[in-house]
Each structure stands twice: as structure tokens, then as C-alpha cells.
Amino acid sequence: MIKIEPNKLKGTVTVPPSKSMAHRAVICAGLATGQSVIRNIQLSDDIIATMEGMRAFGATIEQAGNTLTIDGCGLETARTSQEIDCNESGSTLRFFVPLATLFEGPTHFVGRGKLGQRPLDTYRELFSLQNLRYESGSSENLDLTIEGQLSSGNYEMRGDVSSQFITGMLLTLPLLDGNSTIDITTHLESKGYIDLTLSVLSAFGIIIKHDDDYKTFEIKGNQRYQAQDYTVEGDYSQAAFWLSAQLLGNPVEVDGLDQESLQGDREIVSILEQLHSDEEERIIDGAQVPDIIPTVALAASLSKGKTKLINLERLRIKESDRLVATQKELSALGAHIEIVGDQLHIEGVSSLRGGAEVWSHKDHRMAMMLAVASTVCEKPIQLKDSECVKKSYPDFWEVFKEVGGEINERSMG
The missing domain is CATH 3.65.10.10 (Enolpyruvate transferase domain)
Structure with a gap:
């Protein structure tokens, strides 16, 4: 008190610095091949959760003042299993669930506070359609295990629950072998956050096209994140x-x-x-x-x-x-x-x-x-x-x- x-x-x-942009920059740098420098970072609990998540995937992250030096895993690191502690960060959780399918073995997500009560049905349904493992514990605390790799293809997603689900897919689908599309089936709320995602993706070499109404996103496969020197804005x-x-x-x-x-x-x-x-x-x-x-x-x-x-x-x-x-x-x-x-x-x-x-x-x-x-x-x-x-x-x-x-x-x- x-x-x-x-x-x-x-x-x-x-x-x-923008927490939203920092999340995205740390992830993109962590998935890149080579060394990135991310400037103007503040180590809030949410950003620390995302940094630790990328370390679990194999990225090396060093911090000096408000600057991070990140050697990306480039999807080449062999992982047999990993645990991601999302703390209370909804962004970390929803961005990392599809990203985890890029890596071998199961990924176990844990968290605190109300994170386990926040909606995840979008991913539950998506994983069910592709017969991927999606096991959630019975308590109110976050306890989620997933396993298996998403397939490229055509996805239909709601836009009125959270744009974080769409961002998670936009971060993941460019790395798959085939081309993909995302069709938004409802009104898209928080469109500004999708603009941020596309901006940071572009800075790290990932190109995604969309129509004027943000109803359809076209994602070419076999793209790769490119290491960058990136400064996070206010x-x-x-x-x-x-x-x-x-x-x-x-x-x-x-x-x-x-x-x-x-x-x-x-x-x-x-x-x-x-x-x-x-x-x-x-x-x-x-x-x-x-x-x-x-x-x-x-x-x-x-x-x-x-x-x-x-x-x-x-x-x-x-x-x-x-x-x-x-x-x-x-x-x-x-x-x-x-x-x-x-x-x-x-x-x-x-x-x-x-x-x-x-x-x-x-x-x-x-x-x-x-x-x-x-x-x-x-x-x-x-x-x-x-x-x-x-x-x-x-x-x-x-x-x-x-x-x-x-x-x-x-x-x-």
C-alpha cells in the first residue's frame, strides 16, 4: 500500500520504448540467422518473458544497458522440449504458441495471474483441425502443452477476439515450406497492432501482402528472418x-x-x-x-x-x-x-x-x-x-x- x-x-x-514493438523485435531477431542489435529496450516483466522464451528456443541474448545483442537460433537449433514461462504476458503466450510448432518436441507453457483465464480458443480450434497436440490443465493457472508442426495453407481467423492470434500466425507462417493465406472472418479490432507487426516483420526481411480492408493476408513460404540493427520507438x-x-x-x-x-x-x-x-x-x-x-x-x-x-x-x-x-x-x-x-x-x-x-x-x-x-x-x-x-x-x-x-x-x- x-x-x-x-x-x-x-x-x-x-x-x-514501445512494449509492443519490443516483443516483436526480440522475436524476429531471435528467429534470424546471425547477430542483431536491438536498441532502446526496457526490461519490463513482459519483455523479460519474451526474451526468456526466445532463449528457450535457442537464441542467445546479451543485455548491456538498454541494448540487446541477439544471436538468433535461425530454426537450426535442435530442441527436444522446452518450457516457456509467460509470466502474465498475453503477447508472449499468444505469439509463442504457433512459433513453438517450428521446433521439435513438446512445448509447455506456464504463467501467472489471470493469464490462464484469457481466451485461447482460436488456437485450440486451429490445432484440433490439424490434429496437433493441445493439452490444457484443469486449474485456472496457465498449464498448456503443445506439439506438432503447423501446415502451410489457408486459414480463417476471427479478428474480434485479439489481434495477438493473428500476429502469432504472421510471425510463424512465412517460415513454413508452402504459401499461406489468412482470411479474417469478422471485423478486425486493434488493426494498429497488425500494422506494427507488419512493420517489424518488414524490417527483418519478411514480406506479407494484404488487401486494403485487412481481410486477406498473403504469406509466401520459405522466407527467413534477417539479422538487423533495430531501434524501438517510444x-x-x-x-x-x-x-x-x-x-x-x-x-x-x-x-x-x-x-x-x-x-x-x-x-x-x-x-x-x-x-x-x-x-x-x-x-x-x-x-x-x-x-x-x-x-x-x-x-x-x-x-x-x-x-x-x-x-x-x-x-x-x-x-x-x-x-x-x-x-x-x-x-x-x-x-x-x-x-x-x-x-x-x-x-x-x-x-x-x-x-x-x-x-x-x-x-x-x-x-x-x-x-x-x-x-x-x-x-x-x-x-x-x-x-x-x-x-x-x-x-x-x-x-x-x-x-x-x-x-x-x-x-x-
Whole structure:
């Protein structure tokens, strides 16, 4: 438990590197033949999980500061079996399940937190169709064993569960002997993440074609990843907390962002502009940007008029049920916010009263949102399970204090 005083933040923050792009770059470098250098890496728990996964496949990874030197396995390393500890990283799990079929022997996946409860039916059905081994334990904890090699061919995949499944297949299919296609059978949510995948794949020499509507992906087989010197750009999903703090009256400058980034969460810039307007009612669609919705909800709570955040069903299957967690914790601080179906309906207030104990729900994005919320509270807040920020932004609290955040260290457990 930490106690956060309601201080304004002031100063310059350099945002951490994009976790999404770092996952993809580490995987591509790990699958390449030869040595790659990946610059601007932050060792969050999620990225460490992906690094350890690639080591299990045979890659050699050395770290010096924020730079990784990776000697890829190039699919030449003979493996008889491997265990992948995904910790709480959904990206690691969903990217690695199809990748594991490239290697000999069974792969056993384990994890923590709610990872074992997050949907995997897409892969279960796919493995069943190809008569591959897919055995899942009976407990809520992740306990999954797979074995066998995927075949090239035509795949039909839903686009409205998680784009991570599609990314996993896009990482894997180019390495198979024959050509493949992926046909998306529903609306594609989080298209921005697919753009990131295609961008990093291209940087490492893998070319995938798709139609204008992202309904069909054409993947030539027998491609090979090429070792690269790659720099990870700044993360808009993490910048969202500091940019929201700006809107809420904290004079914080944000450095390290690519204004031309393909990251879907770059939408935070236009969303905050919309919240800053004098419109009496606004509708903001969260389908493509689920990771920034908690901080958008905070900003909306302090904006004039009414805001409806719609298409939020995927928030229920994140590290926490972010729909419920966001409503509950912001309400505890004095926001006027309610859940209507898969929407959040918010009526702006002039300030938050604070003076309450709130919980991160062991969700990194909830913890960081509540830290920013403290800056517009009238009284201090006490935050339970603050250490979960290590999942994506391990030095968040240090940065928060550097720009004026006041935390009662004595109450930290």
C-alpha cells in the first residue's frame, strides 16, 4: 500500500520504448540467422518473458544497458522440449504458441495471474483441425502443452477476439515450406497492432501482402528472418498517462514519441483534443485502443459535459476486468461514471475528492491511471498493489517522483 499526495506534476518525461514493438523485435531477431542489435529496450516483466522464451528456443541474448545483442537460433537449433514461462504476458503466450510448432518436441507453457483465464480458443480450434497436440490443465493457472508442426495453407481467423492470434500466425507462417493465406472472418479490432507487426516483420526481411480492408493476408513460404540493427520507438500507450496528466493541468512535457508512428494508441492525442473541446456530449470508440481506456476515462471524468466510451467489451479480458475496475476505482475518488452494457457513461466533474483507498486490481494500467488521478484529487489516496507497474513500466514510480509526485514511502509494503 502506498499513499500518494495530491501534488501537481511538472517537468519533462521521456517515455519508455514501445512494449509492443519490443516483443516483436526480440522475436524476429531471435528467429534470424546471425547477430542483431536491438536498441532502446526496457526490461519490463513482459519483455523479460519474451526474451526468456526466445532463449528457450535457442537464441542467445546479451543485455548491456538498454541494448540487446541477439544471436538468433535461425530454426537450426535442435530442441527436444522446452518450457516457456509467460509470466502474465498475453503477447508472449499468444505469439509463442504457433512459433513453438517450428521446433521439435513438446512445448509447455506456464504463467501467472489471470493469464490462464484469457481466451485461447482460436488456437485450440486451429490445432484440433490439424490434429496437433493441445493439452490444457484443469486449474485456472496457465498449464498448456503443445506439439506438432503447423501446415502451410489457408486459414480463417476471427479478428474480434485479439489481434495477438493473428500476429502469432504472421510471425510463424512465412517460415513454413508452402504459401499461406489468412482470411479474417469478422471485423478486425486493434488493426494498429497488425500494422506494427507488419512493420517489424518488414524490417527483418519478411514480406506479407494484404488487401486494403485487412481481410486477406498473403504469406509466401520459405522466407527467413534477417539479422538487423533495430531501434524501438517510444510507447504511446505509456505516454497516454503523461499526456492525460497534461490535460488535467499538470505542466509535463513528453519526449521520445514518433509523430508518424503506426501505433494504434497514438489515437490518445486526438482523443484528448476531443475531451478538451467544449462539446456537451461526446462519443469515443474504444474498440481499437483498449489499453488506453482507463486513462481516457480519467480524463473524461474531469472534462466538461458527458462522454460515452463505447465498444469496450475487450476490456473485460485484460489483466483485470478493466471495465469494472475503472468504474469502481474512479467512482471511489468521486467521479460520476457508470457501466451501461459494454460502455462507460461519464459526466464530468471539476475535481476528484480523493481521500480513499483504491486498488490497482494488480493491473499495471490501472495503477498508473490512479497515480495520475491523484494529481486532481483534493485529498491523498492510498493505492494497493502498486508494484504491478513492473509488467510494462518498471521505473514508473521513480519517474513519477522525479516530476513531483509525492509518495509516502513508509507505507509501501
